[in-house]
Amino acid sequence: xxxxGKTDRKSIAAASQMKKLMADHFSALDNAKKDGARKVAWCTxxxxxxxxxxxxxxxxxxxNHGALLGATRMAxxxxxxxxxxxxxxxxxSYLTADVGAYLKGVTPxxxxxxxxxxxxxxxxxxxxxxxxxxxDWFAFYAREWNVPLxxxxxxxxxxxxxxxxxxxxxxxxxxxxxxxxxxxxxxxDIDRLREVVRLSKECTDLWRxxxxxxxxxxxxxxxxxxxxxxAPAVVLRGLPxxxxxxxxxxxxxKQRVDDKVAAIEGERHRLYWDGMPIWGKLRDLSQxxxxxxxNIVASTYCNSWIFDAFxxxxxxxxxxxxxxxxxIVRDESYKEAYMDKWIREFSVDGVIFHDAKTCPNNSNSxxxxxxxxxxxxxxxxxVINGDxxxxxxxxxxxxxxxxxxFVEQLDENKQSSRMxxxxxxxxxx
Amino acid sequence: xxxxxxxxIDVGSCTTKAVIVDxxxxxxxxxxxxxxxxxxxxxxxxxxxxxxxxxxxxxRVTSVVSTGYGRRSVLFAGRNLTEISCHGRGCxxxxxxxxxxxxxxxxxxxxIKLDADGHRVSFKMNRKCAAGTGAFLEEMALRLRxxxxxxxxxxxxxxxxxxxxxxxxxxxxxxxxxKIKAGNRVxxxxxGLFHSVVKRIVEMDTLTDTVVLTGGVIEHNPFLAxxxxxxxDCAVKTPPHPQIxxxxxxxLYALDDD
Numbered sequence: 157x158x159x160x161g162k163t164d165r166k167s168i169a170a171a172s173q174m175k176k177l178m179a180d181h182f183s184a185l186d187n188a189k190k191d192g193a194r195k196v197a198w199c200t201x202x203x204x205x206x207x208x209x210x211x212x213x214x215x216x217x218x219x220n221h222g223a224l225l226g227a228t229r230m231a232x233x234x235x236x237x238x239x240x241x242x243x244x245x246x247x248x249s250y251l252t253a254d255v256g257a258y259l260k261g262v263t264p265x266x267x268x269x270x271x272x273x274x275x276x277x278x279x280x281x282x283x284x285x286x287x288x289x290x291x292d293w294f295a296f297y298a299r300e301w302n303v304p305l306x307x308x309x310x311x312x313x314x315x316x317x318x319x320x321x322x323x324x325x326x327x328x329x330x331x332x333x334x335x336x337x338x339x340x341x342x343x344x345d346i347d348r349l350r351e352v353v354r355l356s357k358e359c360t361d362l363w364r365x366x367x368x369x370x371x372x373x374x375x376x377x378x379x380x381x382x383x384x385x386x387a388p389a390v391v392l393r394g395l396p397x398x399x400x401x402x403x404x405x406x407x408x409x410k411q412r413v414d415d416k417v418a419a420i421e422g423e424r425h426r427l428y429w430d431g432m433p434i435w436g437k438l439r440d441l442s443q444x445x446x447x448x449x450x451n452i453v454a455s456t457y458c459n460s461w462i463f464d465a466f467x468x469x470x471x472x473x474x475x476x477x478x479x480x481x482x483x484i485v486r487d488e489s490y491k492e493a494y495m496d497k498w499i500r501e502f503s504v505d506g507v508i509f510h511d512a513k514t515c516p517n518n519s520n521s522x523x524x525x526x527x528x529x530x531x532x533x534x535x536x537x538x539v540i541n542g543d544x545x546x547x548x549x550x551x552x553x554x555x556x557x558x559x560x561x562f563v564e565q566l567d568e569n570k571q572s573s574r575m576x577x578x579x580x581x582x583x584x585x
Numbered sequence: 586x587x588x589x590x591x592x593x594i595d596v597g598s599c600t601t602k603a604v605i606v607d608x609x610x611x612x613x614x615x616x617x618x619x620x621x622x623x624x625x626x627x628x629x630x631x632x633x634x635x636x637x638x639x640x641x642x643x644x645r646v647t648s649v650v651s652t653g654y655g656r657r658s659v660l661f662a663g664r665n666l667t668e669i670s671c672h673g674r675g676c677x678x679x680x681x682x683x684x685x686x687x688x689x690x691x692x693x694x695x696x697i698k699l700d701a702d703g704h705r706v707s708f709k710m711n712r713k714c715a716a717g718t719g720a721f722l723e724e725m726a727l728r729l730r731x732x733x734x735x736x737x738x739x740x741x742x743x744x745x746x747x748x749x750x751x752x753x754x755x756x757x758x759x760x761x762x763x764k765i766k767a768g769n770r771v772x773x774x775x776x777g778l779f780h781s782v783v784k785r786i787v788e789m790d791t792l793t794d795t796v797v798l799t800g801g802v803i804e805h806n807p808f809l810a811x812x813x814x815x816x817x818d819c820a821v822k823t824p825p826h827p828q829i830x831x832x833x834x835x836x837l838y839a840l841d842d843d
Contacts, residue, residue: 530707541712551713553654554693558710561669565705568670572704 165378165446166419168385170405177388177397182265185275188214195340198277198297200290201390202460202479204308204329206356206471208281209394210349211333212342216275217391218293221265222250225257226435226545228264235546248289249514249545255296277303279339281332285310285485287517304339306332310480315487317480325476350468352394353475357466362402363389364462369409370453371502374418375426376409379452380442381419383433389461420451425566428499429455431510432518432544437555444556448563454502456483456495456520484517491520492529499533505566508559509539513549536569538562590639590646591842593835594632594662595671596624596655599691599719600801602832603631605639605646606840610678614639615829617801624655632661648842650835654692666838668831669697669708675834676797677703679824683794687786688831689802689809691719696790709790714753717785719802721754725778728758729771734805740779741808743772749781757781783812792817797824804828 188194197213199205201220208215225231231249234256239245241259243252257263258274265271280294280303291307298305308328311321333344366385369376377385385405392398411417427445429452434441445452463478479485483494499507507529509521516522526537540558543549590613595602597620605614616634620627628651636643643661651659652671659665672688677699686697692715698706715721726733747769751757757778764774782802796819798810804827814821824830 536707539709549713554710554713557654557667557669561667561708564667564670565708568704572702 165380165442166417166421168377168381168405168408170401170408171384173401173404174385174388177392177401179269180397181391182269182271185214185216186269186271189275195278196275197336197339198280198294200282200286200294202285202482203281203283203290204332204475204479206349206352206394206466206475207329207332207336209352211336211340211344213279213336213340214275215391215394216277218254218274219250219290220387220391221257221263221274222254222545223433223435224264224268225253226250227438228267229436229547230257230262230264231436231545232547234260234262235548245514245546245548247514248287248293249543251289251293251296252514253545254293258297258300276301279303279336280305281336282307283310283479284308285312285479285482287484287515304335306335308332308479310485312485313487314480314485315490317477321480322473322476325480326472329472329475346471349471353466353471354468355396355399356394356463357468359389359393359398359402360461360463360466362399362406364464366402366406366409367454367458367462369406369413372413373426373503374416374420374423375451375453376412376417376419378419378442378445379429379433379455379458380438380445382455382458383438386458386461393461418451420446420449422449423451424448424570425450425505425563426503427452428495428502428504428507429457429510430495430507430520432457432512432515434510434512434542434550435545436547437542437550437552440552441555441559444559448560450563450566452508454498454504457518459498460484488523488525492525492532495529496533499535504535505569506562507535507537508562509537511539511541513541513543514546515544518544536562536565590641591836591839592632592635592646592649593671593832593837593839594628594649594651594656594659595653595668595829595831595835596620596628596651596658597653597668597691597801597831598655600828601627601631601653601655602829603628603635604829604832604836605635605641606833606836608840610837610840612833612836613641615826615832617828620655624658625660628655628659629661648839650839650842652831652835663839663842666835669695669710670705671831671834671838672799673697673699673703673705673834674837675830675832676799676824678833678837680795680797680822685790685793685796685819687792687796687798687813689718689782689786689798689800691723691801694718694786694789696786696792698790698793707790711785711789716752716754716757717782719800721757721782721785722778722802722806724754724758725761725775728761729765729774731771731775736775736779737806737808739772739775740806741811743770743776745770745773746776746780747773749774749777751781752785779806779809779812783809783816786813787816792819795819796821798822799824799827799830801828 231253237256238252465477467474651662
């Protein structure tokens with residue numbers, strides 16, 4: 157049962173700096189389109205951004221735009237426009253929301269950052285490591301604007317990352333260079349790439365440390381914080397601003413850990429979230445978990461921007477490894493071992509799997525994983541049905557009831573453990 | 586405080602149920618009313634009728650727990666719990682664990698697994714789809730111009746069954762019309778509709794240990810239990826009054842409150 161009363165989680169002071177960084181990022185893209193001084197590359201979130209930065213592009217991430225469309229609740233209104241021209245309601249709702257918004261001529265960037273429209277791409281660069289949808293998404297704009305579409309095709313559902321995977325991805329990335337030189341007008345410079353990879357490595361190391369603060373008891377941050385504070389790791393990776401930002405954020409969180417400041421006062425239960433966020437319901441869900449004094453302390457999603465492999469001494473190989481080591485690229489056995497480790501290290505009491513209707517690649521409940529995990533770890537699991545962006549696939553009341561019932565189960569488990577430890581008599585049923 | 590009586594209110598999408606238990610955990614009053622659109626009014630109506638049946642004043646009830654879809658609308662309840670907890674607790678009152686509770690409600694179905702100690706092991710609710718719920722049968726009765734209360738008898742006495750393949754309620758309605766046009770008998774179609782409900786349930790989760798059926802749909806359509814027996818080797822049982830099991834569970838939780 158949800159407690160009444162205060163339902164806002166503790167705010168993070170560094171957020172104001174992040175807002176400034178994001179504003180600067182979009183303003184730079186907007187200016188580039190106006191003055192033509194620099195070319196704009198669109199890149200998928202785990203595409204070869206390091207290479208694009210090294211070639212002198214400003215990099216724009218449509219998945220970030222998709223998430224903004226979801227978070228501002230514009231997505232569900234514009235998705236039908238994409239559906240009507242032939243993009244199925246069953247495919248990625250980042251794609252359908254983004255294309256729908258383009259067709260309608262709207263963007264959340266207008267209200268948030270004063271941009272009239274999304275910055276038009278001079279080149280579109282994808283990596284299929286997440287899904288095929290990104291390729292089809294970018295292909296829409298390639299046709300629309302008659303700009304080059306190039307990409308990396310990643311081996312998917314792999315157990316171990318093998319040398320031949322790396323060799324293949326490296327050769328695909330190197331094959332892009334002539335096209336990127338032509339569009340950017342700049343020559344490829346390996347030393348510049350090394351520097352960008354070094355900055356990406358520094359950013360990702362700091363981001364990992366930020367997320368690892370969630371292991372503290374009580375946790376100083378929640379999933380609803382990290383889904384917001386990951387923005388610089390997504391759109392500014394490879395740039396010094398992201399490094400500076402995460403130093404600032406990490407210092408604040410470490411102080412919280414030292415002071416035992418809880419993001420959720422009276423933290424009773426600690427959960428792991430698997431799958432995409434439900435962008436349009438972040439605030440509602442944050443308040444619900446807050447009222448239940450339950451904290452989502454770790455997630456697969458926010459961990460997806462940890463790239464341990466980056467190495468400035470071996471830029472291409474390490475980029476290939478970083479993009480391929482990704483959770484979403486791997487087989488079930490790898491995914492389970494990965495999640496088990498985080499669940500154990502973060503003292504997790506239960507796991508929520510979000511089965512996102514339009515994102516099968518980021519929904520891990522469909523091949524019996526929750527059942528196997530419950531059996532293996534003796535940790536209860538819950539599957540909730542929803543979507544990252546399309547709220548037509550989301551039931552408010554069913555989700556709320558599922559989550560409250562799950563927390564009631566965790567309450568009961570803890571109560572039973574306490575009673576057993578105290579030698580108390582069982583409750584009369 | 587001496588616990589004289591405790592109450593449970595289950596505000597479902599179709600009906601609201603109230604149960605009062607005494608300190609010995611005996612049911613002394615209960616009532617089912619339609620929820621309609623004013624959950625607060627429905628919960629008061631069910632509650633007052635239960636007090637009347639119990640022959641007690643409200644001030645002798647030391648604690649009230651609400652549950653169900655409209656659980657937050659019961660202003661006189663001290664706390665609320667989800668119907669998942671309450672149906673489980675209500676079923677354990679009649680049948681010891683381990684049990685699998687199958688609750689077929691007006692708009693959602695639930696499968697709840699409880700271990701030998703009565704602790705919940707897992708639960709599942711249907712997705713954002715009313716196929717296989719009470720709403721499905723209501724819609725089909727409307728399409729077939731049949732009173733809801735006739736469905737069980739028609740399904741039970743049918744000498745055959747028309748198989749229906751659609752998953753979706755709307756497409757099933759179309760399929761039913763096609764079957765009628767093709768000359769199929771209505772009672773056989775109704776048997777097919779009942780089977781469709783059962784198929785939606787058994788695909789949600791496995792049925793293990795003793796299976797206990799609850800909810801208004803089972804109360805009014807007990808033939809569904811016979812069909813479910815065809816899908817499992819487990820014992821399939823039904824509490825004496827399955828529609829009020831959630832409210833009973835809520836009342837038992839209320840009795841725990843000091």
